[in-house]
Amino acid sequence: MSFEKTRIPTACGKNYRAVVYTLMSGTVLSFSWAIGSASQTCAQSAPLQGAAAQHAIIINIPAGPLNESLLALSRKASLQIFYDMQKVKNLKAEAVSGTMTPDEAMSRILAGSGYTFSRTGNHISILKQSSGIMLGPVRVGGISRVAVPSTAMIGNLPPVLPGGEIARGGQLGMLGNRDVMDTPFNSTSYTAEFIEKRQIRSVRDALKDDPSVRAIFSTGTAGVERIQIRGFTLDDVDMSYGGLYGLMPFSGITSELAERIEVLRGPAALLNGMSPGGAVGGVVNIVPKRAHDKPMTRIEADYTSNAQFGGHADLGRRFGKKKQLGVRLNGMIRSGPTSVPYNSQKTALVATGVDLRLHRVRLSADFGYQHREIDGVLPYYSLGKGVSVPDAGKVKRNFHLPWSYFSGNDYFGVFRGEVDIFRNITAYGSVGVHDYEYRGAYSQQIVVNDAHGNGKGAVPVGIVQSGRYLTADLGARGQVKSGPVTQDLAFSANRLDLTMGRIFGSNSDISAYDVNIYGGKNKFLLNRDVSVPKSSPKSGTSTLSSLAFVDTLSALSKRIQVTAGLRVQRVQSASFNTTTGVATSRYDRTAISPSVLAVFKPMKNLSIYGNWIQGLQQGSVVGTNYANAGEIFAPYRSTQYEVGAKYDLKRFIVSADVFQITQPSTVYDLKTNIMSVNGKQRNRGLELNIAGEILHGLRATGGVMLLNPILTKTQGGTYDGMRASNTATVNFNMGFDYDIPFVKGAAVTSDIMYTSSEYIENATSNRRRIPGWVRLDLGARYAMKNPAVRDGKLTFALNVDNVTNARYWNASGANYLSLSIPRTFRFAVTADF
Numbered sequence: 031m032s033f034e035k036t037r038i039p040t041a042c043g044k045n046y047r048a049v050v051y052t053l054m055s056g057t058v059l060s061f062s063w064a065i066g067s068a069s070q071t072c073a074q075s076a077p078l079q080g081a082a083a084q085h086a087i088i089i090n091i092p093a094g095p096l097n098e099s100l101l102a103l104s105r106k107a108s109l110q111i112f113y114d115m116q117k118v119k120n121l122k123a124e125a126v127s128g129t130m131t132p133d134e135a136m137s138r139i140l141a142g143s144g145y146t147f148s149r150t151g152n153h154i155s156i157l158k159q160s161s162g163i164m165l166g167p168v169r170v171g172g173i174s175r176v177a178v179p180s181t182a183m184i185g186n187l188p189p190v191l192p193g194g195e196i197a198r199g200g201q202l203g204m205l206g207n208r209d210v211m212d213t214p215f216n217s218t219s220y221t222a223e224f225i226e227k228r229q230i231r232s233v234r235d236a237l238k239d240d241p242s243v244r245a246i247f248s249t250g251t252a253g254v255e256r257i258q259i260r261g262f263t264l265d266d267v268d269m270s271y272g273g274l275y276g277l278m279p280f281s282g283i284t285s286e287l288a289e290r291i292e293v294l295r296g297p298a299a300l301l302n303g304m305s306p307g308g309a310v311g312g313v314v315n316i317v318p319k320r321a322h323d324k325p326m327t328r329i330e331a332d333y334t335s336n337a338q339f340g341g342h343a344d345l346g347r348r349f350g351k352k353k354q355l356g357v358r359l360n361g362m363i364r365s366g367p368t369s370v371p372y373n374s375q376k377t378a379l380v381a382t383g384v385d386l387r388l389h390r391v392r393l394s395a396d397f398g399y400q401h402r403e404i405d406g407v408l409p410y411y412s413l414g415k416g417v418s419v420p421d422a423g424k425v426k427r428n429f430h431l432p433w434s435y436f437s438g439n440d441y442f443g444v445f446r447g448e449v450d451i452f453r454n455i456t457a458y459g460s461v462g463v464h465d466y467e468y469r470g471a472y473s474q475q476i477v478v479n480d481a482h483g484n485g486k487g488a489v490p491v492g493i494v495q496s497g498r499y500l501t502a503d504l505g506a507r508g509q510v511k512s513g514p515v516t517q518d519l520a521f522s523a524n525r526l527d528l529t530m531g532r533i534f535g536s537n538s539d540i541s542a543y544d545v546n547i548y549g550g551k552n553k554f555l556l557n558r559d560v561s562v563p564k565s566s567p568k569s570g571t572s573t574l575s576s577l578a579f580v581d582t583l584s585a586l587s588k589r590i591q592v593t594a595g596l597r598v599q600r601v602q603s604a605s606f607n608t609t610t611g612v613a614t615s616r617y618d619r620t621a622i623s624p625s626v627l628a629v630f631k632p633m634k635n636l637s638i639y640g641n642w643i644q645g646l647q648q649g650s651v652v653g654t655n656y657a658n659a660g661e662i663f664a665p666y667r668s669t670q671y672e673v674g675a676k677y678d679l680k681r682f683i684v685s686a687d688v689f690q691i692t693q694p695s696t697v698y699d700l701k702t703n704i705m706s707v708n709g710k711q712r713n714r715g716l717e718l719n720i721a722g723e724i725l726h727g728l729r730a731t732g733g734v735m736l737l738n739p740i741l742t743k744t745q746g747g748t749y750d751g752m753r754a755s756n757t758a759t760v761n762f763n764m765g766f767d768y769d770i771p772f773v774k775g776a777a778v779t780s781d782i783m784y785t786s787s788e789y790i791e792n793a794t795s796n797r798r799r800i801p802g803w804v805r806l807d808l809g810a811r812y813a814m815k816n817p818a819v820r821d822g823k824l825t826f827a828l829n830v831d832n833v834t835n836a837r838y839w840n841a842s843g844a845n846y847l848s849l850s851i852p853r854t855f856r857f858a859v860t861a862d863f
Contacts, residue, residue, distance in 0.1 A: 087178070089135045090189025090198070091126045093680045099123035099139045100156075107132035113156035118143070125680045127189040127198045127209065130180075181206060181456035181507040183273075184385060184392040184448050187289070187317070188219070192681045193723035195224040195767065196731060200292040201273055201315055203301030204522040204578060205593075206507050211678055212588060214627035214639040216242075216687050216717055219292040222319070224731070225285050227767055228779055228809055229332070229829045229856045231364075231377075233269065233283040233316060236291045238807070239765035239781055241735040242312070242717060243293065244758070246840060248848040250373050250408040250428075252436050252472060253281030256842075260295055260691060261713045261739050261757040262311030262668075269314040271444065271462070272396070275305045276499030276526050278316065279400045279440035280466045284379050286342060286362045287398065290317040295717070296670045296689060297645025300595045300625040303524050303576045306499075308647030310668040310693050318383050318396045321346035321356030332364070332858035338375070340364030358383040369854040372406040372428045390450040397443040404436040407472035409487070410846040411547065414479040419790070419798050419847075422837045425483070425547045427849050431473065433558055434490070438468030455508035467496040471535075471560035475846065476545055483548040492535030492562035500527040518582040520595075525575040531566030533608050568611065572603040572648075593627040601648050601665050615651055621665040635678040644669050649707070650696055657703040666707065668693045674717075682722025682730070690714045697745045711754050713739045727771065732764035741792065753789060756841040758802070760786035779809040779829070790841050800847065803838030807831045816861055825860040 091102045096118045104111045109132060126138045136147055136154065148155050178185045188199035188207050197219035199209040210217065220236055230236045234255045237243040246256040246263070257264050271277040271287075285291075292315040294301075302313060326346035333339055342362040349355040365376040381398035408428050413419065444462030451457055471492045478485040505522035537560055580595030603617040625643040632638065649663030674687025695709035719733035739754035753759070762784040770776040786802040809829035816822035835853040842848050 087130070087132070088186060088189055089126050089130055091123075091135070091139070092192045093125040094123060095119070096121040096123045096139070096143060099126070103132065103135055103139060107135070109154055111154045111156065118145070118156075125192075178387065178392065179450055179453065179456060181454065181509065182392060182448055182450070183207065183458065184394050184446060185320075185387045187320075190221055190223075191683065191722040193729035193767070195221055195227070195729050196721040197221055197290055197292075200290070200294070201317070202294070203273055203298065203303075203313075204505055204507070204520045204580060205301060205518075205582070206520070210683060211631070211635075211637045211676055212591065212629055214591075214593065214629050214641045215294050215296060215298075215672070216674055216685060216689075216719065217292065217294045218719070218721060218731075219290050219317075220731075221290050222288065225288065225291070226860075227777075227811065227827075228765075228781070228807075229827055229858055230285045231334075231856075232285055233288060233291055233314070236285055236288070237293060237314070238783060239732045239763045240293060241719070241733045241761045241763040242295050244761065244785065246756075246842045246848075247410075248408060248840060248851055249282070250368065250370055250375065250404055250406075250851075251410060251848055252407050252470060252474070253402055253404060253438055253468065255282040257314075258757070259293070259309075259312030259314075260689070260715060260735070261737055261754070262309070262691070262693065263307075264309045264311060264314065265307045268305040268307045268309040269316060270302060270305075271316050271442075272318050272446065272460075273302065273315060274444060274460060274462050274501050274503060275302070276501045276528065277442045277444055277462045277464045279402075279438070279442070280497070281402050281436070281438040281440070281468055283316065284362065284377060284400060286344070286360050286379055287319070287381055288316045289319045291315075292317065296641070296672060296691065297643055297668050299599065299623045299644050299646045300578060300580065300597050303522075303526075303578070303597065304574050304599050304601065304646040304665070306526065306528060306572065306574070308645070308666070310645040310647065310691065318394075319344075319346075319358045319360060319381070320383055320385055320394075321348050321358045323348060323353055327863040328860060329863070330858055330860040332856065334364065334366075335369045335853075335855040336367045338364055338366030338368060354387050356383075356385045356387075369852045370406075370408065370427050372430050372432070373408060374405045376403040377401070392448045394446045395443070398441075400440045402436075402438050404470075405434070406431065407434040407436050407470065408848065409473055410475040410842060410848055412475050412477050412845045412847070413790075413798065414477055414485070416796075417478055418481060419800055419839070420478060420483060420547060422800075422839050422849060425837075425849060426549065427852065429476075429487075429545065433560065434470075434472040436468065436470035436472065438466065440464065440466045451506075452508075454510070455506065457506045459502075459504045461502045462499075463501075464499040465497070467494070467566075469494045469562055471562050473543075476547060478547055483546045485545055485547060486542045487545045489542050490537060490540055490558060490560045492537060492560045493532070494535075494563045494566040495530070495532040496566045497528060497530040501525070514585050516584045516588075518584070520578075520580045520582075522578045523576070525573070528570075528572040529568060530570045530572075531608070532569045533563050533566045535561035535563050537561050567608045568606050569608050570603065570605045572601075575600045575602075588629075589631045591629040594625070595627075596622065596624045598622050599646050599665065601646075603648065617648065617651060617662055619649060619662060619664045621646055621667060623667060635680075637676045637678075638674075639676070640671075640673045642669070642671055645691075650705075652705045656698060656705045658705060661705075663696070663707050666694045679722075682720060682724050685717075685719045687717050688715070689717070697743065700746060708743050709745070710742045711739060712742055713737060713754070713757070727769035729767040730764065732762075734763075735761045737761070749792060752792070752797075755789045755792045755797075758786045758788045760784070760802075773812075775813040777811055779807075779811075781807040783807075788841050790847065791845055800839040800841055803836060803850070805836050805838075805850070806833045808833050816863065818861070819863050822862045825858075825862075827856075827858045827860070829856045830854070831856070 123139045200219040244258045247254045295312040328344040330342040346358045360381040363378040367374045378401040383396045385394040442464040446460040448458045473490045503524040507520045510517045576599040578597035582593040584591040600620045605615045623644040627641045629639045645668040647666040652661040670691045672689040676685040693711045697709040698705040715737040739757040765781040783805045789799045811827040813825045816824045831854040
């Protein structure tokens, strides 16, 4: 045992004698004595002295032993914390998450412990509140890095809940990052860890535990991976990349692009502006990958039934004394037959993300290329008049049409920048471009004509489509304090330009072909030469531009928050004759969409919220067969009312909400033959959600959505009160991830999905519907030390989708049906170096 004396400085300029005992085992103990009440004075004043020079940082420290929480903070904020570990070893600390100064984090950690602290520069001393006794010695940790203010987006990723699968907050468009308890919406942010544990291969599949989301088309149907949120359709082009629309691949988005996948349920025109497709039910945002503080080298080899092989490399490094420069590289390729007969796919991705974080300036750039090929394109099924819904258990999933294919290429890039004009005001700007082209030859659908499965395959089409998205965003976020009230102000101006070309080949020599959906091969079209054009001349343009302003007033330490905002959206579009290039129609309209949002916290861990917000879609141009032909309707405003509550149980969060979304549609008067915007679909729903670690080692994500989708003001009132088509009334999803306690490094996952029956058409008195279905996915993984490197690990993962091989229909709109994907095995070996 050794003995030494040291002096510990305090913020009051006095020296306190500390006796430090260093045990041979490495445990460090000390006791310090304060003179009179001077230390009590220091404890009260010192945090205020240092706070003014501090920068806010992202803190994510779970509830647990006070010792561990103090050590975590010392590492995160590069602090030296002086205290006696033995004195606090039995004390617990509350969870601390969010963007805050180190002093704010320290105050929250010590809340209720009976201790306070004093600061001198980066040295913090823990003191007993009641007696003024300062506790001794040192725990030192932390990585020096450039701090970012709370108004920043680059380098300001919200922390995660315990278990690492769900983040505590996400991006709210022009409002910036918000903690989930300060978010006046039902939202979920799925992390890369959630994706990796389940070997998820696409952004759409990453949402499989979300009860508000439903996949529409099966993978392999001409590259389309459309989803629904709260009963309304959302396409790939309506998903944003770091808050910008139009940048994501047109034919499905690979999960390897995402650091996080954020879902905000409900329309969000105020927050993000109008999306290209005019999404109503919600917003999906893909957060780009960034290099972490810790160097990362990850290599994966994987297998998917039936004989599809792939590999993935993920590299990340930060450079500089304060980790200012980060570089993240991603490369992936998978190729081979899938579990669907006569279907094979090839997907490749190359992506890079670079970011630079300086004292007042932050810059980032993302570039990517994605290629996707499908051979043996899956057809849709549609039903002839009076034909009952076929038995999904007997229908062939695909037909032997080896000439059918789809091939797509996407190139995209985006630059972003932020400047801290003042300590509490950040200006930002971004510009991005996305070029895509896809071509293919396939038969789009099979029409079933009788109960025996006889039908017609549609005339095959050869198609080429290309497009270019140019998008830009400029804005500022700032905070102003006026006595007890704080104002968070935000301004945004954005613009998206789309130029698209689409053309079909001439296949007049090919006709529809006979087929039976229950069996047999189609020999008539085994080797057909379908004409595919070489290029696609311009067929349409679209420009979406808007200005928005938002003001959030908060008081009582954010116990009360009220947000009011306004967005002015302009929509311009034109269609062109692909042969002559002459414009055939033009559209130019403007809409104003106000919104009001509120959060009230009657208790620290309870949030009650409400919102009135709108979504925007491009209005119609009345056709020539109506009396008001040529009339241009203003953008359709879909309106949502939502009220909900969230309860933070430290390790997990539960929420409940009720909502109503009304989407307008067109109807026409039979007597006057005038078309107008009077029809409506009204979706009312109840959602219950849970996310986080509900027990030690057991994580849960999911919930239930009950939906009542009703048609109102239909044509002549014929179908008023009827349930809308392609929308289930009960959706239940729940995913579990469990660490096996008696096998270190082993874990299992399970995901169960239930969807009730749904109608497949609106305007008919004898409506047909598909039955409900249940699907179960299971997985297991085992992580061990990588024998090739000192600190790396080796992970083996096996996942099985649709374990019971359930066969069911997905309703895809416009009387289209697609079959579920069969049982699929996925195995991967991942090495971290």
